[in-house]
Amino acid sequence: MDGDGAGPGGMDSWLVAMDWVLPLRRDWATPIALGFTWLGYTPFFLMFLPLGYWLWDRAVFTRLAVLVTLTAVLNGWLKDFWQDPRPGTAIALDGRVSGSPGRPSGHTQVAVAMWLWLAYEVGRPWVWALCLVLAAGVSFSRLYLGVHDVDDVLIGAALALATLAVFAWMTRPHTTTARALRGAPVAQLMIVLALVPVVWALWPTAVVAADRAVHAGPAPTLTVMFLLAGWLAGMAMDMRLAPVRAGSARWWQRCLIAILGVTVLFMLRWAIERTGAAMGVPDPVTGFVGAAILGFYMTGLAPLGLRAVRLMR
Numbered sequence: 001m002d003g004d005g006a007g008p009g010g011m012d013s014w015l016v017a018m019d020w021v022l023p024l025r026r027d028w029a030t031p032i033a034l035g036f037t038w039l040g041y042t043p044f045f046l047m048f049l050p051l052g053y054w055l056w057d058r059a060v061f062t063r064l065a066v067l068v069t070l071t072a073v074l075n076g077w078l079k080d081f082w083q084d085p086r087p088g089t090a091i092a093l094d095g096r097v098s099g100s101p102g103r104p105s106g107h108t109q110v111a112v113a114m115w116l117w118l119a120y121e122v123g124r125p126w127v128w129a130l131c132l133v134l135a136a137g138v139s140f141s142r143l144y145l146g147v148h149d150v151d152d153v154l155i156g157a158a159l160a161l162a163t164l165a166v167f168a169w170m171t172r173p174h175t176t177t178a179r180a181l182r183g184a185p186v187a188q189l190m191i192v193l194a195l196v197p198v199v200w201a202l203w204p205t206a207v208v209a210a211d212r213a214v215h216a217g218p219a220p221t222l223t224v225m226f227l228l229a230g231w232l233a234g235m236a237m238d239m240r241l242a243p244v245r246a247g248s249a250r251w252w253q254r255c256l257i258a259i260l261g262v263t264v265l266f267m268l269r270w271a272i273e274r275t276g277a278a279m280g281v282p283d284p285v286t287g288f289v290g291a292a293i294l295g296f297y298m299t300g301l302a303p304l305g306l307r308a309v310r311l312m313r
Contacts, residue, residue, distance in 0.1 A: 015151040036141035040107030050298035076221035081204040091146035099214040108156030111138035189232040219284040230295025
């Protein structure tokens with residue numbers, strides 16, 4: 001049971017108790033849960049978002065990148081505000097959480113927001129069905145793996161739905177703000193950079209107490225904001241060099257775009273991390289600079305290179 005659970009038998013106890021999870025575990029189900037939960041970790045987003053930008057629709061996946069950033073900022077802030085402990089490590093099957101706060105579940109919040117927004121953008125019934133399965137699968141995997149309780153997941157889902165409602169209102173096509181920012185990545189970039197010190201200044205302070213979880217601090221969330229800043233800077237260059245994209249590439253070209261683009265992306269990430277460590281640069285600084293470079297690569301350098309080798313039209 002979570003450290004701040006209420007008395008047995010009550011609603012609060014059900015929200016934080018994890019005893020019901022253990023009988024559900026099966027040898028065949030655990031790899032499936034781990035697969036769903038991987039969809040909420042950084043390597044997946046580093047592949048999924050640029051692949052959508054390269055192979056599908058620049059505008060759709062830029063909106064998706066903005067939404068993921070907004071959701072991540074809200075989630076990170078609330079985690080450090082509440083500092084709610086996760087369930088005990090004795091039942092956890094995912095060792096990548098490193099004692100970070102539990103409420104709200106970041107996997108759930110980002111998955112519900114991202115997949116439901118993508119379904120909304122596409123609007124097809126089969127896409128809605130697929131995205132609902134993915135969002136539910138990621139959310140339940142956090143319970144199955146014993147790294148979040150029901151309270152964490154429900155609050156994460158509720159915040160995601162609230163974020164979706166606000167984002168849908170902000171991006172209404174006929175609003176003055178939406179018209180002004182549509183197709184203006186430089187203006188969007190300036191807004192993101194202006195918000196970085198604001199987020200830093202408003203970040204909750206650490207509470208030193210035995211019953212509190214590890215205080216993550218603003219660095220992980222600001223890293224996501226720098227990734228978005230790099231994304232928007234690269235997009236500004238990409239839109240200037242290729243205002244209109246030609247028709248879809250052939251299937252083998254699309255495969256090569258995916259393989260080459262993702263391979264170079266992770267090689268670049270590895271090189272940035274190694275260079276920062278070799279130069280003795282503090283990890284947060286390496287994270288900020290590296291995220292901005294990766295974002296610029298995703299939307300600027302990669303399309304430029306792919307067009308140069310005639311893979312992207």
